[in-house]
Structure formats: C-alpha cells, structure tokens
Amino acid sequence: MKAPKAAVIAHKKPDAEMLKKRKAEMITMKKKKASKKSSDAPKRPATAFFIFMEEFRKTLKENNPDIKSGPAVGKAGGEKWKSMSDSEKALYIEKALKRKAEYEKALEAYKKLNGKGDDEKAESSEKSTSEVHDGEEEAESS
Template identity: 45%
Template sequence: MKGGQTKSDSIQTGNKLKSKGAGAGKRAKKAAKDPNKPKRPPSAFFVFMEGFRKQYKEDNPDNKSVAVEKAPYVQKAEKRKTEYNKNIQAYNTKLAGGGGNNDESDKSKSEINDDDVQSGENEDED
C-alpha cells in the first residue's frame, strides 16, 4: 500500500476520544417535582413485606434486633470467605509458579467416571 493509510493510521487520526458525554462539565437542571403528583404503588414484594412484618412482630415481640437472626448466616459467610481466600491464594500461586503444567485432563471427574461406566458396560455384553 504505497502512499495509502493503514488501519492503525486511520484509527489514530480519525476518531478522537470524547469525554463522558456531551457537556459533561455542565449539569442539566432537574425539573421541579410536583407535590400533587400521586406516589407510585408498591411492588408485590413490598406489599408482602408489609403483612409479613406485622405477623413477625406479633409472633416475636421480644425480638428487637435483626442481628440475632442474622448471626448464623454471618458466621457461615465468614467461613466460606476464608475458604475462598485460601483457594484463590493457591490458584494464584499455581498460576505464578508453573502456569501450564496441568496433570489433569480437561474432563471433569464426573465425565471420567461416566466414560469408565460406559466402557465397563460394553465389556459385560461380550
């Protein structure tokens, strides 16, 4: 291509990057809210929660804190997070250390077991 432009030349000189929208430095004025406008109706979840909260308070009048109900789930989440951190650290060291030395095949264990079962079924038929 003598004298012609390459794709990289046209990309560099063609389109310039724009900022986050036209007039990003200028703020558009919001329309004033009409105080007489009716509220939107609640979604089905909020309608459900309205009744559920009343029933829950009647069934559990002594329970003033959600933290008591939440505590076992917080403990489970922390346990899972520490397990994840251990796994991700081992994964990162494996990537940094060897990289492509995978002794295992691309098949999952269930696929390997399925292959063994299928081959065993064929041998029984003989």
C-alpha cells in the first residue's frame, strides 16, 4: 500500500512589475509622512550631551588628527561624558536650557505667524459642550 503524496503548493515569485508597484507605493507613503512637517518650523534644540560633543569633536580633532572615523569619536565622547562629574556637566546643561528657551520663543512666534496658536482653542473651549448644545437646541425650537 502506498502512502498518499503530500500536496505541493507552488509559491509564485513576484514579478518585476509587482515589485515596481510596491516600491512606488512605499515611496508615496514616505512622502505623505514627510510632508506633515514644515520646513519653516524652528529646529529642536540640542541636548546637553550634544552641546558637549560639538566642543569635544573640535578638541579631539586638534589633539588627534589621525582619528577620523565617526564611531571612534562618538565612543570616545560618550566615555568622556560618563566619566564627567555633575558639576562639569552643569555648564552644558545651562547652555542647553538657554537654547531650549530660545527655541520655545521661536516656536511661539512661528505658531503665531502660521495661525497655529493656542488662542483659537482657548476661545472655543470657554463654553462647555452642554452650553453649546443647549444654545443650538433653543435656536432650533424657535
């Protein structure tokens, strides 16, 4: 007696047209996501660590011109940052807070120029939703 043969399912390989179509869809999806951000908007400020790294890169390149790889510089900077005390880091934290305050001012100005301020939301939220609906019902019944 022979055992039944297992059914073999042939998997179809995607053809070139199908792959091109999928790739085009992915590109359009990425463009839609990227278009939500405005290029006019102010950039977020750097953190204390990145401010430290700006200065660290300069001094490292001056002292060691032979080190050119990015990962080596990043690793050395990270190790230096970890070994620093809180009092040494305070200078960079202070600079980061100043940049953050400047960023918040610039962001407020940007929102006012583009009509995305919180003033419109505050005016519409002064009335509770029940008061708004009560006013609509009175107008409809008269």
